[in-house]
Amino acid sequence: MPVQTASRVAALKNIATRLRIDSVRSTSEAGSGHPSTCASAAEIVAALFFSEMRYDPRDPKNPDNDRFVLSKGHAAPILYAVWAEAGIVTREDTLTLRKFDSDLEGHPTPRLPWVDVATGSLGQGLCAGIGIALNARRIGSEYRTYVLMGDGETAEGSVWESAHVAAHHKLDNLVGITDVNALGQAGPTQWQHDMDAYAVKWHAFGWHAVIVDGHDVPALLDALEEARRTKGRPTMILAKTIKGKGIASIEGKNGWHGKPLKKGEEMQRALEELQRQFVAEDEPAPKPEAPRSTSRKDPAGPITLDPPSYKLGDSIATREAYGEALAKLGAKDARIVALDADVKNSTFSDKFEARVGSERFYENFIAEQVMIGAAMGLAARGAIPFPSTFAAFLTRAYDFIRMAAISGLNIKMAGSHAGVSIGEDGPSQMALEDLAMMRAQPNIAVLYPCDAVSTERLLEKMANHKGPMYMRTSRPKTPVIYGPDERFEIGGLKVLRESAGDAATVIGAGITVVEAMKAYEELKAKGTAIRVVDLYSLQPIDAATLLRCATETRGRVITVEDHYAGGGIGDAVASAIAPGGFTVHRLAVREIPRSGQPDELVDHYGISARHIVNAVTERARVS
């Protein structure tokens, strides 16, 4: 514990002033950015980084470093100023803010080794903080996690998802700090400076809450100590602050969000004003202290599973094979964790919970944003998280998925109940846009197995390859078509049927592989051979083999997918084979579907074997 002496307080006050100066400088130099947002947080950040937090400034990846998440990502300049103060970057570096050749971007991203998750889409930091705090438990570390939020962003529902889930997990190693400066971008925030309005909400959600003057260094240090002493629940420090604090011309004024001071006289006046705020100090600026503990070492190296135990011709849903494979992975390696949002008995992630125990299985109740956000935080700290829910409900977390892609995080998402083949539950439960949503992100691998063996083998690959990934699983049972030793690659495909005289290449994935195989048999009986491709990896995609198939079947390529026509398998294949001059005949769902029996719907919406046979024989070319 730091001794809270007058000289320590004076030093921290001066650090806060230097942080303000650097934030003004860098944003004026950049000609854009948010100095007023930085100024309100200066004492908070100074107290955190130079008195409260324990970390090694030379070793950003030390697993026992205390962690800081800047949920209000637009305050990036003050974070970079902190690093200058800690000697991690130079003061000159901070003047490269927002330039193309600088990693000091407008909002922080993990291009910078001190950043765990990209922020800048508000309301996500606390969700990530949960994952980071859960990871401390997983590795047996005493590191603590601090999340700095703006008051405006607490209007986001995701914040209240995290409020609930952090309390559920009793995360007393997690501290939120709300910088209540009462001004949003377009005007006053929802509860402005009504500090009790915030406190009553955090209390109601089971947190310890402390109200402080966010510019009062001793009060901040006391609050942080109080948080450290609080057991069994997380703490929210509600810091009443003034936007633009320390710069009279913008202090507490609306209209100064995201607006730098003009380089030249306007900036100079502010800098001189800030210079005058330095106080006498009689000890050197405090240095961060070393981490609190040494944690268990995570296992390293690849995770290998025994071959799948399924037999050719067995009938099993890929969602069930997913759960089984996840449980096998979890039993093998302590890095594997699973997250649920009240559907574990449908996604079959309950198999993981049953096999591994609840220690690495995190229930989020019906809250998909915090599930993905927590997975992001876990991934940032070395866990290999598998969050899963119905694929349709991953749309709920698309902004988190987008930010996970920007962060390049190692999260392994799975979505079950894809497409019209779920049947009677109707369109609200059918994912028909998940492939489009995932594939749009250029660095998310998109996998979609058709049987139990490929599901298990691909999940093993997912666990072993870094980066964000998505697996789509199906509700209906499908036959096992691969032997236990078949190999699958991220970026691969399987040509299931092939002959010299193939009339067309039919490309499916998931349940439409089954339909394509039925069509193959029907056509074969009529004397027509077709090539059948199981495109289990949509992104990356094996363009070379697809081009070969297209060439060998004289450009007759038919895709069939249990997904809307835009952005899915048809578009992915079309893009892959365009360089060969080949086009695609797309069979896909083209309208909002309705309830019905799975087979009935698969046929009605034009993606059954019958439609494939028609497309092959009628030689119709419809995009």
Place this chain on the structure above:
Amino acid sequence: MPVQTASRVAALKNIATRLRIDSVRSTSEAGSGHPSTCASAAEIVAALFFSEMRYDPRDPKNPDNDRFVLSKGHAAPILYAVWAEAGIVTREDTLTLRKFDSDLEGHPTPRLPWVDVATGSLGQGLCAGIGIALNARRIGSEYRTYVLMGDGETAEGSVWESAHVAAHHKLDNLVGITDVNALGQAGPTQWQHDMDAYAVKWHAFGWHAVIVDGHDVPALLDALEEARRTKGRPTMILAKTIKGKGIASIEGKNGWHGKPLKKGEEMQRALEELQRQFVAEDEPAPKPEAPRSTSRKDPAGPITLDPPSYKLGDSIATREAYGEALAKLGAKDARIVALDADVKNSTFSDKFEARVGSERFYENFIAEQVMIGAAMGLAARGAIPFPSTFAAFLTRAYDFIRMAAISGLNIKMAGSHAGVSIGEDGPSQMALEDLAMMRAQPNIAVLYPCDAVSTERLLEKMANHKGPMYMRTSRPKTPVIYGPDERFEIGGLKVLRESAGDAATVIGAGITVVEAMKAYEELKAKGTAIRVVDLYSLQPIDAATLLRCATETRGRVITVEDHYAGGGIGDAVASAIAPGGFTVHRLAVREIPRSGQPDELVDHYGISARHIVNAVTERARVS
């Protein structure tokens, strides 16, 4: 007000029993569905529909009918049972539940005239309820809005977004009822039967909260009356219930979510048990009373704007032109409303607020889900809502957008700050997947104007055409290239440059139209003519003209977009021209971008005039 006599109570109890019987019957007949979820809500629904609510059962579209939103959409069978009880459908109809040829789907959709918004993705109903309640104010109606939620779904952050926004708007015409049956799908809910845990949260968010026994009819009637008497804030009735109530074999038991009783003996036993629960009644079942008021009539017919006032060559950002056009629309017609999420000064929807006043401008603070959800409710009741934010942050509401598409609602979304051309703020603020996300939904029109005139004209079209629509706007200023009388159509495009000897067709939209025009000039100077297309409507798309251009430029088609490669303009064009056997050379953003100056980024990520010129001259074919 109904007199709460013993005989009224007895009649309502018997209605509840009939609702249970019908829910058991229809789900057993369907072989799937959620009878236990219906059973917990039977008294609540009976009290609402047959004592509290005022509506004309023969006129579902009466603007003054009280409204009911079944946020826990999986309880659909009890809603259909209510309609049978009210004579809206027959009891035989309810036995068609979940069948392909029945509109009584697994979860309710607006195919049914009594349903305002599709539900089944949990946590959305209260957001829609806000829009419905705001609409009552807009048209001067005394109708009241009731939203029935499950306790499990209150874990969704969107519920707390709506909690805050409804309190902000002081919506005392909105009543939420939480059916606290304490069991989710996979296990006990987050707060189970701790009724105070719910109440303290709703109080904290500024609601009036009442705890009742949800199976006690007089208590429910009292609570509903208390809600009616409560002024200046919404009321949440927290009803403690038992899942499966009335059916001993499943009452309060885990493992009975989404599981019907087996047709035959299991069902019969339950039905006999329920039959025994009828009580003596001495008056006929109550009939719903007529609506409370007659509201102002909404204007009808098309909304026509005076021609845009921009001059050729003016430089103005399409986001600003959006704000201007929205203000013009709002001044013309009382159906037009606008919704913001704390970025009105960036999307320029503040022009609407300034011109029209705050009465039809709804601030949601930083909460995109409730913004879209409220727009859904407004649209369902006759308003024409324009919610807008940064396009990147619409990803936050993708599940709502998906459900709006399923509902076919008349919402007009706009997203600003699209693409890398926003510059220094970096990837978290750049929408690069919004076109993919919107275009995946088969019934969402996707518009992307390149100048101020087309923005205004297309917004006018959006206001006049029914259905969900999206407009993408840009941050940088772009030149006005169209005269004030130019006409634009949803599903149209403009061929800007065309000659007999065009070497290629270059298709852009938004800022890439500007780049394409620059490339045209550069190439012209070198003696090469190209065709330039402004594809301002991606969905629907003018395939015929694209096919003509592709044919006339001998299949050389280049798309260029400030968007990731997957699911955007390239894919849309490729799909449109595939029937002609034509492929597309796609210029798009292919990696996670970073901060930098707009021009620098547009060039670095391969979508500037220079890259278009290269693609045309090098004749490279890259998909």
